[in-house]
Amino acid sequence: MKLLIDDANIEKIKTIYQYYPIDGVTTNPSILAKSGRNPYEVLKEIRAYIGEDAELHAQVISRTAEGMIEEAHKMAEILGKNTYIKVPTIPEGLKAMKALSKEGFKITATAIYTPMQAYLAAKAGADYAAPYVNRIDNLGANGIDSTKMIQDIFDNNGFKTQILAASFKNSNQVQELCAYGVGAATVAPDVIENLIKNACVTSAVEDFITDFEKLCGEGKTMLDCQ
Ligand code: E4P
Numbered sequence: 001m002k003l004l005i006d007d008a009n010i011e012k013i014k015t016i017y018q019y020y021p022i023d024g025v026t027t028n029p030s031i032l033a034k035s036g037r038n039p040y041e042v043l044k045e046i047r048a049y050i051g052e053d054a055e056l057h058a059q060v061i062s063r064t065a066e067g068m069i070e071e072a073h074k075m076a077e078i079l080g081k082n083t084y085i086k087v088p089t090i091p092e093g094l095k096a097m098k099a100l101s102k103e104g105f106k107i108t109a110t111a112i113y114t115p116m117q118a119y120l121a122a123k124a125g126a127d128y129a130a131p132y133v134n135r136i137d138n139l140g141a142n143g144i145d146s147t148k149m150i151q152d153i154f155d156n157n158g159f160k161t162q163i164l165a166a167s168f169k170n171s172n173q174v175q176e177l178c179a180y181g182v183g184a185a186t187v188a189p190d191v192i193e194n195l196i197k198n199a200c201v202t203s204a205v206e207d208f209i210t211d212f213e214k215l216c217g218e219g220k221t222m223l224d225c226q
Pocket of ligand 1: 130134166167
């Protein structure tokens with residue numbers, strides 16, 4: 001499962017990239033709005049930091065397919081070849097996906113709340129379909145089960161489209177989908193940190209260091225013991 005950062009704050013992105021194996025960054029208009037800055041300025045800053053080979057996902061805003069297609073051209077030109085154009089999975093979005101996929105654009109079908117939206121996006125040529133796990137839970141449905149059903153739909157119908165699971169609020173949601181083998185997850189920085197945060201692990205590592213220092217002296221490491 002690929003792991004992406006769902007945030008546009010460059011400082012947070014740098015912190016997470018420093019420690020964790022990350023495949024790219026996703027944004028949406030609400031995430032960009034938090035910056036209060038020009039969206040291209042923010043997205044270009046992210047692209048410069050993550051490099052041209054990493055995935056960068058950015059969303060179109062237009063309500064019509066024609067507008068979405070025009071935006072996609074401008075975004076890909078400015079943000080580089082490995083930019084995934086996020087297109088909302090509504091009728092106009094499906095129309096745009098069909099056209100953009102024929103033109104060779106990389107497409108992430110977004111705002112997916114139901115498995116049938118994902119099915120239609122896959123048929124329309126999307127590379128990724130992004131179900132909103134936690135938002136589905138908040139509707140009284142089950143985001144994990146819906147996402148697993150989407151995976152089954154893709155597998156059983158021979159679609160090449162991958163899942164980019166989104167909208168996570170806890171590490172268990174990520175773990176469940178990782179175990180199921182979905183293609184990718186985009187996760188907010190605090191939830192990524194919680195994937196590994198564990199007092200037992202910290203304590204075990206500290207015990208190893210304490211024992212070693214008892215053996216070789218305070219502050220000593222394997223560099224000092226020959
Ligand atoms: C990604 O495609 C979505 O825009 C994002 O993960 C939504 O997350 P939220 O439900 O936390 O806003």
